[in-house]
């Protein structure tokens with residue numbers, strides 16, 4: 001199985017490290033606009049992999065070397081230009097990067113499952129479907145998976161229950177309008193919402209990405225393992241359910257926009273989109289996310 005990571009910035013190289021720690025493919029390719037950086041990472045990770053009981057090859061390459069990939073993760077991005085940036089600020093610059101890379105990547109690996117990490121990830125996932133011509137089920141945005149693991153981490157700490165056992169999703173936009181799907185959250189079959197604590201923890205979750213960013217200047221470890229959770233489920237056809245950005249299929253009257261819903265992930269990408277019975281408030285929040293993401297898509301398509 002061939003896995004290519006495009007973009008060896010802080011997120012791309014953290015994903016490459018996570019893939020080295022858990023070598024589940026036979027070939028790992030690191031593709032970057034500057035080959036030297038990719039070569040340096042490939043050498044470093046090859047040395048590291050000696051300690052991982054692995055025969056996975058790790059190589060640096062140009063876009064042509066990604067040909068025949070089964071899974072591609074896309075991370076290149078422009079940098080924020082102001083201190084109080086929002087993810088949408090990256091949309092125009094990153095749309096241009098997608099236009100440079102995605103048609104060729106898709107041509108070289110027509111059967112790949114593509115995972116979009118570049119922000120604003122919902123808008124970029126939508127653009128990626130257009131630019132690759134891939135069926136929507138083979139284009140997955142990391143979406144609110146990282147927000148949901150942050151939320152579960154806070155809840156775990158509060159409830160003193162292992163985060164694995166907490167079914168709680170942040171849905172909608174990977175951005176400021178995301179919402180916690182309180183009404184379907186549970187552990188051990190027991191609903192623990194609504195409660196003021198859960199709402200407070202959700203409010204903390206929304207800002208956590210920026211909180212990490214304000215302290216270290218970027219986020220990379222959470223998104224790296226979140227991305228590898230998706231890759232795992234594809235490579236082993238595990239059919240795990242997770243909130244990821246998908247082309248919404250008419251749920252709650254929303255379509256033609258990418259947002260996070262719980263989705264089943266297997267070898268072919270998204271094998272099923274789930275439709276949780278959201279409360280009226282949550283449904284309204286979902287529609288609000290759709291309108292916000294649609295505004296940015298429209299801006300890019302002008």
Ligand SMILES: NC(=O)c1ccc[n+]([C@@H]2O[C@H](COP(=O)([O-])OP(=O)(O)OC[C@H]3O[C@@H](n4cnc5c(N)ncnc54)[C@H](O)[C@@H]3O)[C@@H](O)[C@H]2O)c1
Nearest residue numbers: 008009010011012033076077117118119121142146218223
């Ligand atoms: N979806 C999520 O949950 C999530 C989480 C964290 C970060 N991100 C996003 O991931 C992206 C990458 O973040 P990062 O911290 O690695 O950024 P970074 O600045 O460290 O890396 C960006 C990389 O993109 C490359 N690049 C820039 N322009 C390019 C071009 N025209 N062609 C090819 N490569 C180009 C740069 O060389 C650099 O290697 C950002 O958009 C960030 O917001 C998403």
